[in-house]
Amino acid sequence: MASRIQRLIALTAILLISSFSFANESIIVASTTSTQNSGLFGYILPKFKEKTGIDVKVIAQGTGQALETGRRGDADVLFVHDRKAEEKFVADGFGINRKDVMYNDFVLIGPKNDPAGLKQSTDINNAMQRLARNNALFISRGDNSGTHAAELRYWASTNIDPKELKAYRESGSGMGATLNLTAGLNGYTLSDRGTWLSFKNRQDLEIVFAGDPPMFNPYGIILVNPSKHNHVKKAAGEAFIDWITSQEGRDAIAEYKINGEQLFFPSSSDHVAHN
Amino acid sequence: MFPIRVKDLVVMPKDRPILNGVNLTLDGEGISVILGPNGAGKSVLMRTLAGLNEYHSGEIDWRGEQTPEQRIAFVFQHPMMLRSSVCHNVTLGLKSLPLSKAEKQQRVAEVLEQVGLAHRTNESARLLSGGERQRLALARAWATKPRLLMLDEPTAALDPTATEAVEHIIQKINADGTRIVMTTHNMGQALRLAKEIIFVHDGQVREQSPSTQFFEEPQSEEARLFLKGELPWQVEFND
Amino acid sequence: MGDTLLQALSLLTQLDPAIMSIVGLSLQVSLSALVIGSLIGMPFGALLAVAQFPGRTTLVVLVNSFMGMPSVVLGVLVYLMLSRSGPFGDYGLLFSPTAMIFAQTLLVLPLIAALTRQIIEDTWKEYELELKANHLSKRQSVMVLLYDCRFSLTVAVLAGLGRAISEVGAVMIVGGNIEGFTRVMTTAIALETSKGDLPLSIALGLVLIGIQIALNWGTHGVRSWAMRRYG
Numbered sequence: 001m002a003s004r005i006q007r008l009i010a011l012t013a014i015l016l017i018s019s020f021s022f023a024n025e026s027i028i029v030a031s032t033t034s035t036q037n038s039g040l041f042g043y044i045l046p047k048f049k050e051k052t053g054i055d056v057k058v059i060a061q062g063t064g065q066a067l068e069t070g071r072r073g074d075a076d077v078l079f080v081h082d083r084k085a086e087e088k089f090v091a092d093g094f095g096i097n098r099k100d101v102m103y104n105d106f107v108l109i110g111p112k113n114d115p116a117g118l119k120q121s122t123d124i125n126n127a128m129q130r131l132a133r134n135n136a137l138f139i140s141r142g143d144n145s146g147t148h149a150a151e152l153r154y155w156a157s158t159n160i161d162p163k164e165l166k167a168y169r170e171s172g173s174g175m176g177a178t179l180n181l182t183a184g185l186n187g188y189t190l191s192d193r194g195t196w197l198s199f200k201n202r203q204d205l206e207i208v209f210a211g212d213p214p215m216f217n218p219y220g221i222i223l224v225n226p227s228k229h230n231h232v233k234k235a236a237g238e239a240f241i242d243w244i245t246s247q248e249g250r251d252a253i254a255e256y257k258i259n260g261e262q263l264f265f266p267s268s269s270d271h272v273a274h275n
Numbered sequence: 276m277f278p279i280r281v282k283d284l285v286v287m288p289k290d291r292p293i294l295n296g297v298n299l300t301l302d303g304e305g306i307s308v309i310l311g312p313n314g315a316g317k318s319v320l321m322r323t324l325a326g327l328n329e330y331h332s333g334e335i336d337w338r339g340e341q342t343p344e345q346r347i348a349f350v351f352q353h354p355m356m357l358r359s360s361v362c363h364n365v366t367l368g369l370k371s372l373p374l375s376k377a378e379k380q381q382r383v384a385e386v387l388e389q390v391g392l393a394h395r396t397n398e399s400a401r402l403l404s405g406g407e408r409q410r411l412a413l414a415r416a417w418a419t420k421p422r423l424l425m426l427d428e429p430t431a432a433l434d435p436t437a438t439e440a441v442e443h444i445i446q447k448i449n450a451d452g453t454r455i456v457m458t459t460h461n462m463g464q465a466l467r468l469a470k471e472i473i474f475v476h477d478g479q480v481r482e483q484s485p486s487t488q489f490f491e492e493p494q495s496e497e498a499r500l501f502l503k504g505e506l507p508w509q510v511e512f513n514d
Numbered sequence: 515m516g517d518t519l520l521q522a523l524s525l526l527t528q529l530d531p532a533i534m535s536i537v538g539l540s541l542q543v544s545l546s547a548l549v550i551g552s553l554i555g556m557p558f559g560a561l562l563a564v565a566q567f568p569g570r571t572t573l574v575v576l577v578n579s580f581m582g583m584p585s586v587v588l589g590v591l592v593y594l595m596l597s598r599s600g601p602f603g604d605y606g607l608l609f610s611p612t613a614m615i616f617a618q619t620l621l622v623l624p625l626i627a628a629l630t631r632q633i634i635e636d637t638w639k640e641y642e643l644e645l646k647a648n649h650l651s652k653r654q655s656v657m658v659l660l661y662d663c664r665f666s667l668t669v670a671v672l673a674g675l676g677r678a679i680s681e682v683g684a685v686m687i688v689g690g691n692i693e694g695f696t697r698v699m700t701t702a703i704a705l706e707t708s709k710g711d712l713p714l715s716i717a718l719g720l721v722l723i724g725i726q727i728a729l730n731w732g733t734h735g736v737r738s739w740a741m742r743r744y745g
Contacts, residue, residue: 012549028609028690037709042693059609059690073598074608176708201710229598231606327646349647355640357662358744367658371649401745415648 026055027236030075032146033174035219036060038194038263044252048243054236062174064144070094070222073229076237081146081192081219095222097238099245100267102253103218106150107196109179110136110188110208118188118208127209128158135167137187141178142170150217151190157214179205192217197258218267221245276337276346276422277303277454279324284333286316286323293319295478297333305470306445306455308486312501315475317458321425324456325349345371348421348453352428354412356400361392364400364411368419386414390444406437413444417451424448426457430464442468462502466490474498521713522720533714537721540698543611543685544678547618551678552671555623559630560656564638574631580624586683592617593687609690614698617684622674629670634659665740672729672736679725 035041036058045056061069063080070078071094078095080086089095108127110118116136121127131138140162141148155162162168169187171178175195182189183203191199196207221241226232243249250266257263279301286294294316301307309317322328324335325347348368357364365383374382387393390410395403400411409429416424426445430438438461445468449455456473459465465472465486472489474482476497482489493499525533562574594600596608596616607613637659645655660667682700689696691705699718706715 008549008553012546012553033708057609057690057692057695059692071599073603174708176705176710180708180710199710201712231598231604325647327643345649351644351647355644357658358665358740359662367650368648370654370658371651399744 024049024053024055025233025236026057027076027233027240028057028059028074029077029079029240030059030061030066030069031079032063032066032081033060033176034081034145034147034192034195035079037174037176037198038192039198039258040194040253040256040264043256044244044249047248047252048240051243051248052236052239054239056240060174062141062143062145063149067094070224073224073232076224076233077240078222078224079219080222081217082149083218083220085146085149086220086222089222094225094228096225097223097241099221099241101219101221101244102250102264102266103216104193104264105210106147106190106215106217107193107207107210108188109182109191109196109205111186111204112206113204114208116188121209124154124209124212124214125158128154128160131188132158132160132165135165137167137185138162138165138169139178139182139185139187139189140168140170141175141190142172143174145174146217147175147190147192150215154190154214194258194263197261197263219264276340277301278338279423280334280336280338281324282334282336284320284323284335285331286319286328287331288329292331292478294323294330297475297478297480299473299480299483301454301456303454306449306457306468307471307473308465308469309456309458309473309475310465310501311475316478317475318427320475321349321427321456321458325425346422348416348419348424350409350412350416350424350426350429352431354408354415356403356408356411358401359399360397361400361403361411362387362396365415365418368415372419382418382420383414386418389417389447390414391440404437406433406440409433409437409441410444413441413448417448417453421453423454423456426455428458428460431460438464474501476501518712518716522716525713525717526720530717533717533721535694536697536699536702536718539611539696540679540700543614543698544618544675546615547622547678548671548675550615550619551622551626551674555626556630556660556667557656559627560634560660562627563631563634564652564656564659577624577631578628581628583621583624584683585621585681586687588617588621589684589687592620592684596688608688609692609696611689611696613688614685614696617688618678618681621681621684622678625677626670626674629673630667633663633666633670637663665736668736669733672733676726676729680722 031041041058045058049055059069059075063082063085066075066078066080067085067089069075070089078089079101086098090098108118110116116130116134118127118130121130140151171181173181175191176199178189179191179195179199180201183201183205186204188208193210221244223234223237223241224232226234244253253264253266254262281297281299284294284297285292297320309320311317319328323330327349357367362383365386366379369379369382384393387396390413392407392410392414395407400408403411429445430441433441442464445455445457457468469486471483471485473480474489474495481495482493482498484494489498490502493502562570562577592613593608595602596605596613597603598606598608607616634656641659645658650658680700682704685696685698686701686704689698689701691697691701699722703715703718706712706718
C-alpha cells in the first residue's frame, strides 16, 4: 500500500510540474471584457508574438477591476477605455507611460420595433431623454466598466438620475452577459460596437442610435509603475506598448474586421479623443 | 505471568457495580470455563482481565509484571471480519508483533492448516459461514502464540458440527501451550472442555473448583440452583 | 435549440483542438487538486474519526461546514492571498494553473476530510473493540480502517473530483480565464455564453456532463463490485 501512495505522489508531481509553463517570456495584460469579446486580441497578439516572441496573457475584467488589478501589481500592463480613470491612475502614481491606442464607439441597442423611438433621436442627450420619458426598460452594465462610465456620463449630461427610472436594471456583468439579458428581456442597452458586432445571440435587437461624437470610446494603454511593484516586466511591457502604438500595431488594429466591418480605429497624434 | 491474582476487583461503569469484589487466582495450565447466569458479569470479567475494560478499584497482579497485554488474545462471539481475504484477516493480530514478513506468512499458513481453513486462504473472509468465521478468529488469535486466550461464548451461534470443530481447535490450542479462559452457556461444552469451573454470580466469584467437583458437589446454594436450572431471575446488566 | 445541439455535437466529434486543450487543462487542474486534497484530507479525516481531544466536536462541525464553502468565496480568499499585494505575492502565482490547483485543493480538502471522517467513524465504532483486542495502536488502527473502507473512500474521492471539475467561481477568479493558459471547461462555458456563442458552450457542457456520468458510473461499479466480492 505504501508503494501505491508513492506512485500517486509521483503522478501528482508530474501533473503539477507540467502545469507550469516553462514557456517564453510573457506579460499579463489586464483588459476589458468588451475588448476580449470583440476578438481583437485573437487577431493582433499572434502578430506581436511572432515579432518579439513574447506571450501576452490577457485577463478580461471590467475597467474598474482592471485598474484595481494594476494597483495591486497583479498585471504588467493595463489596456482599458476610461480616460478619466486612466489619468487618475497615472496621477496617483500607479501607472506610467500612458498612451492613446485606438477608439471605437458606443452604440445604443434596442428592439427592432423601438417602442421608445430612439431611432428618431437627434443626439445622445435626446436619446437618453426619450428612454426616460417613455419609461423604457434599460439594462446597465452596473460594474464600473468603461462602458458603464460612459453610460453614466450620458445620463449626467441630461441631468437625469437613472436610478429614479422605474425600468432601469443593472446586470453587474460583462458586455456579453448584459447583451444576453437585454435580448432576453427585449430592452435597451449601451454597448461598444466591437462586442455588438461579434455577439451572436441578438434575437430581436439591433442598433437604434449611434454616431454622435460623445459616443466615441477611446482606449488607452498604461504600464503598471515598476517603482511601485518592482516585479513588473518593464522591458516586455514597454515592448508591447511601443508595438501597439507603432505603425505596425496600428495597421493590425485597423485590419481587424467582423463581417467586413472595421471595429477599432487607431489613434493618431492629430486625432482628438472625445469623451 | 502466572499465577494471575485478582483481588477485590470492582467494575462500575455507572452507579451500579457489575463486578463487585472479584477474587480469583489463575494458574498457568488448562482450560477454565466461567459459568453463571446472564448478567452475572462473566464477559465483563474476561474483558477487564484482557485490558479491554477499565476497573474502578481492586488489583490484578500479573506476577509482578506490567500487564502483559501482548501475550493475551481475545475472541468474541461474533468475530469481526475485515473486507479482505482469509489470510489477510489472520495477519491482523500479527501487525503489532515485530516479526518479519516471512515469519508472519509462515505462522498464517500453519494456523490456517490447523483450523482447517487452508483451502480458503485467498477467499473473502466475509463470505465465510459462522463456524468458519469462528475458526478464522481462533486462527487469528493462535497465530500470535498467546500465553492466555480468552473466548467469549465462542459457539453460542453455531450448529453442533461447527461447535465440535471449534471445541476441537480450542483443545489443540491449549495443548500447544496456551492457557484458556472462556465463558459458555452450554453445559455439555463445559463438561467436555473444562479443567476447572469458575462460577460467577451477582458480580462475584462464588466458586472456583475442578470441573468434576463443581458438577457433582457444588459448594454454594446459587451454584446448586444454577445447575438445576432454578436460579432466580437476575436484573439484566450489559454482560 | 435543435441545431445549436447539432453544432455542439459536431464540434465534439471533430475533436476540435481548442476544446481538447480546455478539457485537458480542466482534468489536469482538478485531478492534481484531488490527489493533493486526498493525500492530506484522508489521513486528517481518519485521525479526526478516532482521536479524542477537547474541541473535537467543534473541529468536526467546522470541517463539515467548509465542505459547503461557496467556490467564489474561496476564489476571493485565494486571490487576496496570492495577489502581489498579498502575503504570498512574491511567488507570482496569481493567474496561473498553479493558483487554480491551489484553490481547488482548498475546496476539495474539507469535502474529502469530512466524508472520510464519517466513513471511518462508522467503521471504527464497529471494529474498535476487536482492534483493541488485537493490540493495534491508534496509528495502526487508522491504517487498517483506511484500507478496509477503501471502497467507500473511493466513492468519496470521486465526489471530490465531481466538485472540483464542475466549479467555476474559484478558477475564474484566481486563474483569470486566460486563453491557452488558464481556461478550463467551466470558465470557457461562462465566457462563450456571454459572447452568445452557444454551440461551443454546449459542447463543453456535454463533456462536463459526460464526465459526471462517468464518475457516477464508476461509483456505482465500485460499490457493487465490492459488495459481491466482500459482502
